Amino acid sequence: MxxxxxxxxxxxxxxxxxxxxxxxxxxxxxxxxxxxxxxxxxxxxxxxxxxxxxxxxxxxxxxxxxxxxxxxxxxxxxxxxxxxxxxxxxxxxxxxxxxxxxxxxxxxxxxxxxxxxxxxxxxxxxxxxxxxxxxxxxxxxxxxxxxxxxxxxxxxxxxxxxxxxxxxxxxxxxxxxxxxxxxxxxxxxxxxxxxxxxxxxxxxxxxxxxxxxxxxxxxxxxxxxxxxxxxxxxxxxxxxxxxxxxxxESSSQKDAEMTRLQSLRQQFVNAFSGEDRLVLEGHPINRLPFHLAIRVKGIEGQLMMLECSRRGFSISTGTACRVGDTNPSSTLLSLGRTKEQAYELIRITFGRWTTNEDVDKLIKCIRDIMAVY
Known part of the structure; x- marks a missing residue:
């Protein structure tokens, strides 16, 4: 995984x-x-x-x-x-x-x-x-x-x-x-x-x-x-x-690591540039550099997460402290999104052991799922 x-x-x-x-x-x-x-x-x-x-x-x-x-x-x-x-x-x-x-x-x-x-x-x-x-x-x-x-x-x-x-x-x-x-x-x-x-x-x-x-x-x-x-x-x-x-340890590596993770995030964003079906949530600039909040129109986040897991990727449908909560994301609802849109949310977050190759594989995985659904 x-x-x-x-x-x-x-x-x-x-x-x-x-x-x-x-x-x-x-x-x-x-x-x-x-x-x-x-x-x-x-x-x-x-x-x-x-x-x-x-x-x-x-x-x-x-x-x-x-x-x-x-x-x-x-x-x-x-x-x-x-x-x-x-x-x-x-x-x-x-x-x-x-x-x-x-x-x-x-x-x-x-x-x-x-x-x-x-x-x-x-x-x-x-x-x-x-x-x-x-x-x-x-x-x-x-x-x-x-x-x-x-x-x-x-x-x-x-x-x-x-x-x-x-x-x-x-x-x-x-x-x-x-x-x-x-x-x-x-x-x-x-x-x-x-x-x-x-x-x-x-x-x-x-x-x-x-x-x-x-x-x-x-x-x-x-x-x-x-x-x-x-x-x-x-x-x-x-x-x-x-x-x-x-x-x-993390503090000493902070600047270099956040720059690296920002680059990985941009790698993913660039791959889906112009793809109307994939929506990026949150502020485009004032945001955590390693964090992706995504909606794929027409695919519930729970399904996307399970399909990614089946293909070897661990991602999330939102904050992990809400596991078992069947309600849509309160954060997205507060932004004015509909319940259906809020249910589409997935979260992908990179870290110390994430590589460029991992991101390339993730891009292919998301594309494959979108092709099926």
Whole structure:
């Protein structure tokens, strides 16, 4: 099989695997223990925190490790909202956000009486400053807009959005799971950022949240001492060290690798230039360089994905966290696409082990399927 679903997850890099194995063997103690073994584990944990902080360009004391990117998003959003609820109870987001954002906001709406508003997006899925300003209310305390959409690949202008929110003293959370170690993250314009290890060649089951030091947050579970009260449970030091190793490796290769993957994406786009039946979704320029969001008119995405799998290619019909969800892409619906069009969406994402030959084979595969259907 040729794997082309890197936005769903990435394989662990050899460096990440080696780091995990070494730390799990040598620094297995609980990092909260005060004996020598425990303090050695704590040292590894703090070195890893420093590495993640360097990649985000923040202070290491602003980084909190979690069990996933989704958990980081939930804890950050809920913690920020509850800590600032006396100022207002309106939160703004988009309908195209990752499911973890919608889960967190639904919890705040259902259990703490917050109001959730949705800012409209343009045909490419972009939030404009004008649309944001038209959605803001007097009691808006928090905005959550992802840096890069996992389904269509569009990258938001976080600087422009963040500048508006800073001037109005509104908290700004950004899901950066898809962009971390791939694109520059404008941290100076953000209150909070959430990231995940398994999207940058690290292990599954590890994520992290950045929350600016000057900003108050409430713990979801009270009484825990781990991660300064942000998350309960013994910290997985080997996985976190592996996350740090993968982050350092991916960050060092970022510019050259994104240029290479952009070239592979263009190779595919050029091959279907003038083919009216194949539609590219998302912004043509302001997008993840390794990401293709495609509709083939008349072919449901589920069928296209299965036919590609039968021919030796692993692709996706959208975000992998929605497996089992029979509803059409909410992102495409928010762009004004019909249900039938939204059902046609497939996602192809390239990564470290994707080659020019793989893309040539994929082009032939897609053409063969289109000829049959």
């Amino acid at each position: 040729i794997y082309l679903d890197y936005s769903a997850t990435t394989p662990m890099s050899p460096v990440a695997i080696e780091t995990y194995t070494h730390v799990a063997s040598e620094y297995f103690a609980n990092s909260r223990s005060i004996h020598t073994n425990g303090q050695e584990s704590e040292d590894v944990l703090e070195l890893s925190r420093h590495t993640i902080a360097q990649a985000l360009n923040c202070n290491k004391h602003e980084v909190y490790f979690t069990g996933s990117g989704s958990e980081a998003t939930f804890l950050a959003l809920v913690g920020l909202a509850l800590a600032h609820s006396e100022k207002g109870k309106t939160i703004i987001t988009t309908k195209g956000e990752h499911h973890s954002v919608h889960q967190a906001l639904a919890y705040l709406r259902d259990h703490h009486d917050f109001t959730i508003l949705y800012v409209p997006v343009n045909e490419f899925g972009e939030v404009t400053v004008a649309s944001l300003l038209s959605t803001l209310t007097a009691d808006t305390i928090l905005v959550s807009i992802g840096h890069a959409n996992s389904e269509i690949g569009t990258v938001q202008d976080i600087r422009a959005i963040g500048q508006v929110l800073m001037e109005k003293n509104i908290l700004f959370h950004c899901d950066c799971v898809q962009s971390f170690t791939k694109l520059p993250i404008p941290i100076d314009f953000l209150t909070s950022v959430t990231v995940s290890a398994h999207k940058c060649y690290g292990p599954k089951g590890v994520g992290a949240a950045f929350i600016r030091n000057q900003v108050a947050w409430h713990p979801f579970l009270h009484g825990t001492t781990h991660e300064r009260g942000f998350r309960a449970g013994t910290v997985d030091v080997p996985a976190i060290a592996s996350f740090a190793a993968a982050t350092e």
